[in-house]
């Protein structure tokens with residue numbers, strides 16, 4: 001979905017879930033979504049034809065050889081500046097000066113950050129966060145939201161080339177990142193789809209199997225729902241102690257009318273329930 005603001009507004013009006021997010025959190029996400037929609041237009045106009053983008057392979061992105069082209073650096077740098085302005089406005093206590101400074105000195109520090117994020121190399125990410133004076137979670141939040149419109153532009157351009165029937169992995173066939181949400185689509189014979197936390201591409205995944213570690217032992221897989229929320233459930237795995245939140249769409253529910261990026265922030269009660277039971281997000 002290109003602009004998450006409409007869905008957020010409608011969901012808050014219609015679902016009776018408006019108590020879930022505080023007013024300033026709603027404003028915060030609206031600003032982030034506005035920034036992402038604007039950036040998606042800008043990045044969508046880039047050539048996106050570097051060698052590390054491999055249209056015939058899966059994942060399409062070869063994160064190890066990723067570089068930022070000279071014409072990509074100015075808009076990405078500007079995007080980081082815009083995002084950090086928004087984050088500073090909303091979180092007055094956070095200081096992004098060092099991150100701003102490190103990302104304004106050419107593309108090399110950016111490339112190191114993007115590669116560490118895509119590889120989910122937490123040791124490197126922690127070191128980079130520390131050098132910027134940020135906690136690792138804040139740092140990853142900033143990186144994901146900064147890069148999301150860039151990788152969304154890639155997914156828009158190349159997503160149609162993904163051969164979904166040849167891909168049954170728990171990570172994204174476009175960018176290789178991990179899923180933040182799943183959905184089970186009644187209108188598509190109850191098939192399950194995973195939604196990329198970074199580029200927002202969705203791909204088909206097996207119904208029985210942990211989307212975190214791939215475990216297929218049904219004795220170690222289960223799910224629970226939160227009272228009163230029949231459309232949502234948490235799928236968990238006792239092999240890796242991971243979980244994923246799932247939206248269950250009925251047979252007559254248009255799959256297009258469900259924005260999992262927004263559903264993710266509207267279902268924090270499910271995250272708390274899962275974490276209370278000792279499960280962790282991927």
Ligand SMILES: [Zn+2]
Nearest residue numbers: 172175196199
């Ligand atoms: Zn992706």
Ligand SMILES: [Zn+2]
Nearest residue numbers: 210213237240
């Ligand atoms: Zn697992």
